[in-house]
Amino acid sequence: MKIVVCIKQVPATTEVSIDPETKRLVREGVEIMMNPFDTYALEEGLLLREAHGGEVIAISMGPKRTEATLREALACGADRAILLNDRVLGGSDTFATSYALSRAIAKIGNVDLVITGKQAVDGDTAQVGPGIAAHLGWPQAAYVSRVIESDSKHLVLERMHETGYDVCSLELPGVITVLKDINSPRVPTLKGRLASRKASINIWNASAISADLTKIGLNGSPTRVVATRSPDARDKHTIILDGSPEESARELVKILKQRIKL
Amino acid sequence: MFEARTYCPNILPGGGFSVKIDSNGSEYRDIWVLAELVGDDIHRVTFELLGVARNLASKLSKVKNREEEVVCVVLGSGLSEESRKRLFAGYADKLIIVDDEALRVFNDNIHAAVVSRLVRKYRPEVLISGATSRGRSVMPRVAVEVETGLTADCTGLDIDEDSGLLLQTRPAYGGNIIATIKCENYRPQMSTVRPGVFKLPEADFSRTGVVVQEELTEEEKVSRLRVLEEQTIEDATVNLSDAKIIVTGGRGVKGPDGFKVIEEFARAIGGAVGASRAAVDSGWISYAHQVGQTGQTVQPKIYIACGVSGQIQHLVGMQSSDFIIAINKDSEAPIMKLADVAIVGDLFEVIPEIVKLVRRDDELKKAV
Amino acid sequence: MAAGNHFKNFHVEVLPPRQDAEDLEVRLERFTKRYVRVVEAGYTACITDNAMGNLSFQGTEIIEYFKLPVKAESVMIHLNTFHTKRNLDEILDSCANLGIRYILVVSGDGSARLPKLAPADIGAEDAIAVTSVELLRYIRENYPGAFTLGVVFNPYEPEDHEFEKLLRKLKAGVEFIITQPIIEKNEVVDRLVSEVNIPVVVEAWMSKKLHLLSDCVGYEIPEDTPYDPIENLEKLMFNYPDSGVYLAMLNYKRQFPLLPELASTGRVSAESLERVGLGKAGSAKISVAKAGLRKASAANTDSANAGSAKVGSIKAGSANTDSAKAAVK
Numbered sequence: 001m002k003i004v005v006c007i008k009q010v011p012a013t014t015e016v017s018i019d020p021e022t023k024r025l026v027r028e029g030v031e032i033m034m035n036p037f038d039t040y041a042l043e044e045g046l047l048l049r050e051a052h053g054g055e056v057i058a059i060s061m062g063p064k065r066t067e068a069t070l071r072e073a074l075a076c077g078a079d080r081a082i083l084l085n086d087r088v089l090g091g092s093d094t095f096a097t098s099y100a101l102s103r104a105i106a107k108i109g110n111v112d113l114v115i116t117g118k119q120a121v122d123g124d125t126a127q128v129g130p131g132i133a134a135h136l137g138w139p140q141a142a143y144v145s146r147v148i149e150s151d152s153k154h155l156v157l158e159r160m161h162e163t164g165y166d167v168c169s170l171e172l173p174g175v176i177t178v179l180k181d182i183n184s185p186r187v188p189t190l191k192g193r194l195a196s197r198k199a200s201i202n203i204w205n206a207s208a209i210s211a212d213l214t215k216i217g218l219n220g221s222p223t224r225v226v227a228t229r230s231p232d233a234r235d236k237h238t239i240i241l242d243g244s245p246e247e248s249a250r251e252l253v254k255i256l257k258q259r260i261k262l
Numbered sequence: 263m264f265e266a267r268t269y270c271p272n273i274l275p276g277g278g279f280s281v282k283i284d285s286n287g288s289e290y291r292d293i294w295v296l297a298e299l300v301g302d303d304i305h306r307v308t309f310e311l312l313g314v315a316r317n318l319a320s321k322l323s324k325v326k327n328r329e330e331e332v333v334c335v336v337l338g339s340g341l342s343e344e345s346r347k348r349l350f351a352g353y354a355d356k357l358i359i360v361d362d363e364a365l366r367v368f369n370d371n372i373h374a375a376v377v378s379r380l381v382r383k384y385r386p387e388v389l390i391s392g393a394t395s396r397g398r399s400v401m402p403r404v405a406v407e408v409e410t411g412l413t414a415d416c417t418g419l420d421i422d423e424d425s426g427l428l429l430q431t432r433p434a435y436g437g438n439i440i441a442t443i444k445c446e447n448y449r450p451q452m453s454t455v456r457p458g459v460f461k462l463p464e465a466d467f468s469r470t471g472v473v474v475q476e477e478l479t480e481e482e483k484v485s486r487l488r489v490l491e492e493q494t495i496e497d498a499t500v501n502l503s504d505a506k507i508i509v510t511g512g513r514g515v516k517g518p519d520g521f522k523v524i525e526e527f528a529r530a531i532g533g534a535v536g537a538s539r540a541a542v543d544s545g546w547i548s549y550a551h552q553v554g555q556t557g558q559t560v561q562p563k564i565y566i567a568c569g570v571s572g573q574i575q576h577l578v579g580m581q582s583s584d585f586i587i588a589i590n591k592d593s594e595a596p597i598m599k600l601a602d603v604a605i606v607g608d609l610f611e612v613i614p615e616i617v618k619l620v621r622r623d624d625e626l627k628k629a630v
Numbered sequence: 631m632a633a634g635n636h637f638k639n640f641h642v643e644v645l646p647p648r649q650d651a652e653d654l655e656v657r658l659e660r661f662t663k664r665y666v667r668v669v670e671a672g673y674t675a676c677i678t679d680n681a682m683g684n685l686s687f688q689g690t691e692i693i694e695y696f697k698l699p700v701k702a703e704s705v706m707i708h709l710n711t712f713h714t715k716r717n718l719d720e721i722l723d724s725c726a727n728l729g730i731r732y733i734l735v736v737s738g739d740g741s742a743r744l745p746k747l748a749p750a751d752i753g754a755e756d757a758i759a760v761t762s763v764e765l766l767r768y769i770r771e772n773y774p775g776a777f778t779l780g781v782v783f784n785p786y787e788p789e790d791h792e793f794e795k796l797l798r799k800l801k802a803g804v805e806f807i808i809t810q811p812i813i814e815k816n817e818v819v820d821r822l823v824s825e826v827n828i829p830v831v832v833e834a835w836m837s838k839k840l841h842l843l844s845d846c847v848g849y850e851i852p853e854d855t856p857y858d859p860i861e862n863l864e865k866l867m868f869n870y871p872d873s874g875v876y877l878a879m880l881n882y883k884r885q886f887p888l889l890p891e892l893a894s895t896g897r898v899s900a901e902s903l904e905r906v907g908l909g910k911a912g913s914a915k916i917s918v919a920k921a922g923l924r925k926a927s928a929a930n931t932d933s934a935n936a937g938s939a940k941v942g943s944i945k946a947g948s949a950n951t952d953s954a955k956a957a958v959k
Binding site: 125127133162181226227245246248255 | 374394395396399400401402403404405406407409410411412413414415430440441442443444445446447448485486488490491492493494550564585587593598599601602603604605606607608611612614615618619620623
């Protein structure tokens with residue numbers, strides 16, 4: 001099975017750590033990480049490879065520092081890693097991003113399955129996975145919580161929704177987006193990590209993937225952010241309720257009802 | 263596979279309104295809402311969005327100086343007369359209905375193909391749907407198939423008075439920034455909106471409208487994704503990051519039994535259960551519920567922290583909540599300063615009182 | 631079962647490098663040097679497990695890869711609940727194969743990157759979540775007699791709550807206890823030592839920057855609080871003569887050479903301090919730090935307020951001693 005896993009590098013949550021040399025508190029620590037949903041996507045790819053043989057190729061689109069996250073994928077056991085990196089790819093919205101990734105997948109060729117995480121924790125759109133499927137003209141299954149059966153031609157899987165799940169059959173080649181807890185992502189071994197530091201990562205630019213320049217980057221993005229602002233500052237006035245439980249409950253319900261009316 | 267891209271700049275120098283036309287010179291018009299069905303019923307988000315669409319249509323009509331309509335697209339099997347009435351009462355002017363056995367079971371691939379075809383045929387100015395698991399599966403596919411932009415999880419939708427463009431607002435960068443997004447040169451302008459972001463409008467059953475029946479093509483009835491079985495789960499796990507209301511238990515809950523009180527509270531107000539690290543470490547509840555730096559970061563509308571002291575590792579996980587309520591015996595606990603409402607008291611005494619009032623209060627029950 | 635005397639020793643913490651370290655090879659080398667130094671000096675090398683949820687390498691992995699020497703009495707590994715079952719078994723098998731006896735079982739710090747054991751994974755279906763208690767039971771059942779297991783005790787948590795947790799851990803089969811860092815003397819630890827009949831190892835904070843400890847204990851310690859770690863260590867050894875000491879944030883360059891003298895005499899001479907370049911800080915200042923921590927911990931032992939730890943002004947807080955030492959490689 002030839003499996004492509006699409007990975008995104010995202011900002012890490014603020015970590016508190018102490019630099020051992022200066023013994024000073026470092027609030028940022030390492031600033032980037034693999035999108036948590038994509039760790040599940042990668043693990044699912046590795047599990048399918050273990051079951052059927054084949055290849056797992058990790059791809060990502062981003063600046064040069066994205067290589068670090070691709071190396072982590074290699075350290076976990078991906079066979080190859082490809083970075084889509086080109087100035088003209090910068091500023092892409094989800095349309096342009098899914099387009100570029102779909103061109104890379106087409107260039108890799110003979111791919112059976114594309115796996116992505118449900119969404120990236122910095123954008124939270126969940127649009128790139130289905131977008132890739134649409135660009136490729138392949139069927140999709142989003143919100144996959146379990147792969148029940150698999151062979152080289154199709155997957156039987158569980159697809160979650162708000163009130164339950166469906167059991168579906170997906171004819172390959174296709175695209176799936178996966179949820180957390182679909183599996184338990186493995187942690188890289190020391191051997192894998194050291195090897196990944198020496199591994200070479202293919203870097204593809206826009207012309208390498210024969211990208212239509214009107215569909216990539218800022219210019220290829222149909223949507224554009226035109227303004228940003230801070231959220232309205234929280235009114236720092238805290239209402240303190242310290243009466244009896246009955247009184248406090250009554251007051252709280254009153255406040256909530258007022259709030260809901262607004 | 264795709265038609266020529268719907269690139270339609272027509273931007274007048276200096277901004278201002280300009281009519282969007284497709285490659286054939288036909289105009290884009292109307293606000294479309296893609297309905298979501300839950301079995302035979304209509305998801306409430308559809309009605310919330312029809313209300314929004316009504317406002318958008320009014321404003322757009324002013325800018326364009328002609329009548330813009332609200333169109334509701336319904337894909338399903340056996341849509342009842344009652345449902346049609348409700349959609350008109352919910353401010354749809356026109357229904358485009360595709361009623362087919364092949365649509366009885368939800369298949370995002372088929373839905374996307376049909377919607378894309380309808381979009382190319384009718385050329386809506388705006389297309390919106392709920393940001394539910396279904397909406398978020400179908401809309402991105404449609405956006406790519408018709409080659410336009412899509413903005414997910416909008417918290418605001420408006421029409422710009424000068425240009426007539428859809429102004430889409432949504433949080434970015436983990437909720438620390440609010441971004442406004444436009445889709446200037448492509449049509450339709452597409453957005454998804456989470457249930458509960460917009461208020462449910464009052465229904466007006468005096469309203470009526472036009473019904474257009476569309477058919478599935480033979481091609482559209484077949485998909486390489488097949489649904490084999492549908493399963494409903496009683497208490498499907500609520501993802502904390504999607505929850506509108508979260509009730510969190512901390513060390514003050516004192517044990518797994520204490521969490522039963524938290525769970526009951528959450529159920530009564532339609533919320534999800536969160537937990538502080540102290541509670542998880544003590545084995546009172548699973549790590550999946552943990553909110554905080556080493557757990558989940560959440561941004562619900564209402565966050566109720568019960569017996570949580572508010573150590574900074576917890577605060578960073580929930581400080582972006584819209585409205586924070588804290589219940590704690592200790593008035594000096596850090597969370598009490600962050601909260602919008604700080605209740606000083608024993609959670610085991612206060613919570614039952616709140617639950618009692620919520621259960622009795624119909625208005626509140628409806629709202630949540 | 632080890633002789634009680636074994637624990638009356640220096641337990642020196644050695645932190646594995648983070649997996650994403652840029653200069654990984656350098657940090658691995660530093661780790662191996664320190665590890666070997668500790669083991670050859672006859673102390674116990676204590677290797678942490680993904681401190682503060684930062685994905686790092688496992689001690690067993692590094693030892694196997696670099697074929698580092700293992701003496702049963704000289705190595706202790708931390709083991710937490712943030713592993714896949716497969717990985718957990720690998721680590722335990724490695725410990726058994728390498729002849730590592732001492733395992734400090736902790737709940738640990740999770741993060742988005744780390745997996746977490748599910749109760750069903752380790753045959754604890756009736757537990758809501760896996761904590762150190764369930765992990766203890768699992769190890770006892772599956773590796774009977776192979777390991778000597780210990781747990782952590784936090785004197786800064788509400789006292790009754792912490793003793794109740796300890797009781798559960800004792801029932802699951804614990805043979806030693808390591809405390810969170812304390813200064814000079816701690817009433818709750820005194821109670822612990824008097825009530826349990828298993829070895830207690832007290833933890834000493836060896837960095838001058840005492841305020842970093844506030845991240846461990848969850849109470850603010852002013853940044854300029856003067857603190858002499860060597861003096862604190864002397865006092866700890868004096869106040870807890872039957873206990874071993876766990877050394878966190880040890881300075882390998884300046885403080886490690888003082889350990890032999892401390893081990894034999896319980897004190898460090900002025901000349902020794904001069905030789906490593908540490909002047910004596912003066913004893914008056916240590917009581918300032920102690921007062922601050924004692925006030926905070928007293929507020930915390932108020933069991934009537936068990937529902938809400940009284941915290942004053944909060945800076946950071948984590949129940950685990952590993953929390954402040956995240957990136958120390």
